[in-house]
Amino acid sequence: MPFYSAYPFVGQVFVLMAFVAVVLGTLGNVIGALIASLMMGVAESLGIQFVGADSGQIVVFAMLLLTLAFKPNGLGGGRAR
Amino acid sequence: MQGQRKWNALLLAAAVIILLVLPLVVKSSFAIDIFIRILLFSFIGVAWNLMGGYAKQLSLGHAAYFGLGAYTSTILQIDFGISPWIGMIAGGVVAMLASLPIGWLCFRLRGPYFTIATIATAQALMLIFLKFRDLAWGAEGTTIPNLGNAPLMVQFEAKAAYYYVALGLLALGLAITYRIEKSWMGYYLVAIGEDEDAAEAIGVNAPRIKRDIYLISSFLTAMAGTFYTQYIYFIDPATAFSFNISIEAALVSIVGGIGTLWGPVVGTVLLETTSTLLQSWLGGSIGGVQLTVYSLILMAVILWRPTGLMGLATEAYQRYLRRRPARA
Numbered sequence: 001m002p003f004y005s006a007y008p009f010v011g012q013v014f015v016l017m018a019f020v021a022v023v024l025g026t027l028g029n030v031i032g033a034l035i036a037s038l039m040m041g042v043a044e045s046l047g048i049q050f051v052g053a054d055s056g057q058i059v060v061f062a063m064l065l066l067t068l069a070f071k072p073n074g075l076g077g078g079r080a081r
Numbered sequence: 082m083q084g085q086r087k088w089n090a091l092l093l094a095a096a097v098i099i100l101l102v103l104p105l106v107v108k109s110s111f112a113i114d115i116f117i118r119i120l121l122f123s124f125i126g127v128a129w130n131l132m133g134g135y136a137k138q139l140s141l142g143h144a145a146y147f148g149l150g151a152y153t154s155t156i157l158q159i160d161f162g163i164s165p166w167i168g169m170i171a172g173g174v175v176a177m178l179a180s181l182p183i184g185w186l187c188f189r190l191r192g193p194y195f196t197i198a199t200i201a202t203a204q205a206l207m208l209i210f211l212k213f214r215d216l217a218w219g220a221e222g223t224t225i226p227n228l229g230n231a232p233l234m235v236q237f238e239a240k241a242a243y244y245y246v247a248l249g250l251l252a253l254g255l256a257i258t259y260r261i262e263k264s265w266m267g268y269y270l271v272a273i274g275e276d277e278d279a280a281e282a283i284g285v286n287a288p289r290i291k292r293d294i295y296l297i298s299s300f301l302t303a304m305a306g307t308f309y310t311q312y313i314y315f316i317d318p319a320t321a322f323s324f325n326i327s328i329e330a331a332l333v334s335i336v337g338g339i340g341t342l343w344g345p346v347v348g349t350v351l352l353e354t355t356s357t358l359l360q361s362w363l364g365g366s367i368g369g370v371q372l373t374v375y376s377l378i379l380m381a382v383i384l385w386r387p388t389g390l391m392g393l394a395t396e397a398y399q400r401y402l403r404r405r406p407a408r409a
Binding site for chain 2: 016019020023027051052054055057058061062064065068069072073074
């Protein structure tokens with residue numbers, strides 16, 4: 001199912017979100033990244049529904065910043081770096 | 082040592098004279114535009130370098146302050162008729178105020194967590210300016226009213242005037258960096274950059290130092306934002322908060338040599354001239370090939386010269402000193 005058209009900079013759409021997912025789920029924690037990306041998907045969809053079609057990502061970034069404020073190593077926990 | 086000092090002063094004086102005379106000699110407005118871009122991005126790089134270079138806090142969110150500076154001065158100018166000269170300072174103050182909560186949040190994080198948090202703040206700010214139209218002009222942005230030749234409103238007919246403003250900004254940034262580098266704060270910053278825990282153990286108040294340097298860095302970045310908007314006569318969230326500005330600020334410093342006074346300047350001169358020259362040589366033949374070549378140069382520098390070009394120059398100079406018979 002095509003979501004995005006193919007153009008040279010299409011990778012930028014994904015690279016930032018991938019980075020956010022990995023950090024949110026704690027670096028090196030595969031299950032954490034999986035859970036984080038699922039949460040981000042839901043958060044973005046909710047944002048599109050309730051904030052506006054062009055700014056669903058606000059909710060994702062707010063979620064990331066809030067999470068890091070309370071859990072500086074992401075949701076996966078583990079030892080502090 | 083005395084002789085070297087004299088040489089440095091002479092070199093600096095020569096560079097200043099060349100830079101001051103340059104727009105009188107070069108008449109092509111295309112060339113002046115490139116010079117202005119080089120000066121502007123050097124200035125942003127210098128501002129980034131204070132925090133990213135000396136304290137090694139790899140922020141990729143400086144676009145937040147660039148955008149805040151740009152928007153503050155534009156809103157003040159269009160809605161209240163206040164000169165962007167004042168707006169530039171006001172924008173800096175707004176950016177400083179914004180850097181306090183952002184810094185409070187981000188500085189508790191380390192490494193990639195810090196980087197992603199700074200990216201997130203910049204992106205979130207861009208989306209806020211896109212979304213809430215009452216705040217500014219939403220996604221469509223706005224043009225700055227053209228007043229002709231109005232130096233008091235930072236609008237000039239001659240491109241050369243913008244050049245001198247940019248040169249002044251860069252000189253300010255370099256002077257501040259020089260002062261900080263030579264003061265106790267510079268040593269604290271380097272100590273934090275080397276090993277934050279060790280620095281705290283010997284009594285460096287790391288959170289306070291990082292907060293202070295973030296204030297200075299964001300103030301300078303906001304000034305660059307105001308200048309850029311006045312220069313291109315247009316503002317919208319996508320250009321003012323562009324992720325590319327954050328990247329560029331970090332990139333020029335990394336290529337030039339982080340934690341050095343002249344690193345960002347050297348890096349910008351190399352990167353901007355290469356990208357412009359490549360564009361004019363190759364851009365016409367095969368579309369996009371200049372970006373590929375540009376990226377390859379970038380990769381080569383980062384792979385083989387992680388200390389940046391300033392590191393390369395310093396090593397070469399030291400080799401030269403060693404080879405030369407020692408004289409008193």
